[in-house]
Amino acid sequence: MELEICGITKQYKDKCAVDQVSLTLTPGVWGLLGANGAGKTTLMRMIAGIQRPTSGCVRYDGIEIGTLKEAYRDIFGYLPQEFGFYPSFSIQDYLEYIAALKGLTKAESLKRIQILLERVSLSNVRNKKISKLSGGMKRRVGIAQALLNEPEVLVLDEPTSGLDPGERVKFRNLLSEFAHDRIVLISTHIVSDIEYIATCNAIMKEGKIIATGKTKELVQMVSGKVWSANIDSRELEEYEHRIPMVNVYNEENGDVKVRYLAETEVIPGSKSEEPRMEDLYLWLFPESGKED
């Protein structure tokens, strides 16, 4: 099983949103990490076959997805970033409707909906109207609909936005199990969503994939550049102007413990730290989190 993205480009007038991306996805969880505007959604929409590339193509097991037509729809699951619900439908009715569109029989769909609603903790509210659900609940309905046909390829565009920490953990576990012998691609800028479950990551910046690899391999890019130190709270502002801070923690004694990025030690007495994905993200996207 292989999803091959072959030199794909999407040009919007003068903006090249995706620039000659090539990537071969094999079974497992793939994290697609990038700052806002990196091109993740555009790339995913082309993988979903919703948007045509300006050039390049996507192949599933060697066959172009455009040629596969319905056969691709049958093995594909997608959760878009902006999800169109039918607000007057109940959760149950909505999932039955989507299951019918995906070609499941009534018996199959009822069985599958039961399992999925339990997995996303919505079985008790299955008869609630979608218009009455919270953002996190709607997101969980979206995740359930993407999994209805047990897709071989599952593409989730920022699936955890709006989920609380407990829901995020559940979601990660659900995906880890599901990804066994399936291809799951998750776009996010929330590093913790994929740090521990991604078999492989692809990092996207300005329309290009700038790095791919396992979390352990990728974080080596910032090996020796991650430091921690204790400073006086009065020094914080000055250091924040000089160096990118990954974490700032107020100690009980009034000191501040900081984790920062730098080629060499900046704060005297700093300790070198094991790099994590969040460090790499901030190293590659120093502008993220800053106001426009």
Ligand SMILES: Nc1ncnc2c1ncn2[C@@H]1O[C@H](COP(=O)(O)OP(=O)(O)OP(=O)(O)O)[C@@H](O)[C@H]1O
């Ligand atoms: N229909 C469009 N017409 C013109 N430009 C577009 C269009 N859609 C996206 N873009 C631009 O293409 C670039 C990539 O957008 P895209 O939504 O794919 O990025 P993203 O990584 O998904 O961002 P985010 O994390 O904010 O969703 C952005 O600069 C965006 O403004």
